[in-house]
Structures are given as C-alpha cells and as structure tokens.
Amino acid sequence: MSAILEVKDLVAGYIPEVNILNGCNITVAQNEFVGIIGPNGAGKSTVLKAILGECSVRGGSVQLGDLEITRFRAHELVERGVGYVPQNRNVFPSLTVTENLEMGCFLKPSVFKERFEYVSNLFPRLLERATVKAGSLSGGERQMVAMGRALMMEPKLLLLDEPSAGLSPVLQDEVFIQCKKINAEGIAILMVEQNARRCLQVSNRAYVLDQGKNAYTGSGRELLNDPNVIKLYLGTLAKATGG
Numbered sequence: 001m002s003a004i005l006e007v008k009d010l011v012a013g014y015i016p017e018v019n020i021l022n023g024c025n026i027t028v029a030q031n032e033f034v035g036i037i038g039p040n041g042a043g044k045s046t047v048l049k050a051i052l053g054e055c056s057v058r059g060g061s062v063q064l065g066d067l068e069i070t071r072f073r074a075h076e077l078v079e080r081g082v083g084y085v086p087q088n089r090n091v092f093p094s095l096t097v098t099e100n101l102e103m104g105c106f107l108k109p110s111v112f113k114e115r116f117e118y119v120s121n122l123f124p125r126l127l128e129r130a131t132v133k134a135g136s137l138s139g140g141e142r143q144m145v146a147m148g149r150a151l152m153m154e155p156k157l158l159l160l161d162e163p164s165a166g167l168s169p170v171l172q173d174e175v176f177i178q179c180k181k182i183n184a185e186g187i188a189i190l191m192v193e194q195n196a197r198r199c200l201q202v203s204n205r206a207y208v209l210d211q212g213k214n215a216y217t218g219s220g221r222e223l224l225n226d227p228n229v230i231k232l233y234l235g236t237l238a239k240a241t242g243g
Helices: 044-051 074-079 096-104 109-122 124-128 139-150 170-186 196-202 220-224 225-233
Strands: 002-015 022-027 033-039 056-064 082-085 157-159 188-192 205-210 211-217
Touching: 002 044, 002 188, 022 044, 022 188, 022 211, 033 044, 033 139, 033 157, 033 196, 033 211, 044 056, 044 157, 044 188, 056 124, 074 082, 074 096, 074 124, 082 096, 096 139, 109 124, 109 170, 109 205, 124 139, 124 196, 139 157, 170 188, 196 220, 205 220, 211 220, 211 225, 220 225
Parallel strands: 033 188, 033 205, 082 157, 157 188
Antiparallel strands: 002 022, 002 056, 205 211
C-alpha cells in the first residue's frame, strides 16, 4: 500500500542545539495501524509534535501523501486530513460533550450533524452524555470525547499520544478496542503508547525508539517475540505474553 505519512531522517527538539530526535524514520501506509514505543525520553511524543509543527525541526522531512508538510502548523494539517489526540488537556472542561465535538469541526461547521451521528455510532456513550460538561466526565469518557473531536473533520490519519495514560487497566483495554474500531473504518493510526505490550498487540507494525533514533521495527507480533526487544524494552510485560 502507498504511504500516507513518511517521516524521513527527522532531527528535532525544543531547546536550541539540543535535539530529541536524531534521524528518526517512520512510515504509515494507508489504513495501517502503527505504534511507537520506547523508554522515557526516547522522543516518542516528540515525533508527533514535530509532525504537527509544535517543535523545531532542524533536519529531515515529513511527507503527507504527495505533499511535504514539514513545519506546517496543526490547523493546516487538520484541513488536509490529519486528526490529533494529545495526551494532556485533550478536552474543553467547561464545554459540554456536544460543544467539544462542535469545536472539532469549527473549520467546516456544515458537517457537524453528519459527523456527530458518525461519532455517536462509534461511541454511543457520547450521545448519552451529550449535554454533560466534559470536565465532569470520567477519564475514559474524556478520552472518547477527545477521539470523537479528532474524528469530526473525517481525517485520513489519526495521531494518538499515549491514549491509555492515567486510565485503569479495564479502561485502557476499552481505549485500545476503540482504536481498532477506528482503524477498521479505514483511518490510518500512528499511536505513541506507554503500554508497550498492548501497543504491539493492536498495531500492524511498530517502531521502538531509543535516544531519538529507530532501534527496532517490525510487525507487532515480531517485536513481542524479539528477545532483544523483550530484554531491553518490554521486561516482565512482554515476558507475560510468552515471548
């Protein structure tokens, strides 16, 4: 399948002369589910920030289909079919669920009714909580709102930054199931995830980053059973899978 996203030899960081990414390469094919795992400080979330133009890109390039988007701003990417769910502050707490979803299509309000129906079918709980302020929702419900809002502009690619962070094991499983449903709808996903074992279980392919570079890549199953990946990055979580 042709690539929807290509990150080539990316060098990026936040502070002048200090790079977090040091030649990172990521490819996502159309309709593919790709995960990124690695130790703390490896640059996982920085990959997403660099794609979104939220940190300084000092080398390499980012390609969205046939268009080079290096240094594009986030709102420009939304217009071109990229959705993003940040790890923190991913809802407007003083707004209702419906109002949060309206914010997701502020660039094209005419599609709200159609997209609200789509998102409600995907996450029926949001229809039940439509008039409730997002700040009073559970962690799992807020994650549904954040994902729903990112889907309002009918993206071709969804970027997820640690969607299971702070959730109970049961709610984490629910989030991963939702991610698989979204992917099954034909939306490519690039997901950074702290829960390495579950990330590899749900991803078609995955990358292990270390010190801002690619350390390993392969299918989720291959990485789950790779002795080096288990020893260096997965520890007891991966051993529990029988790898």
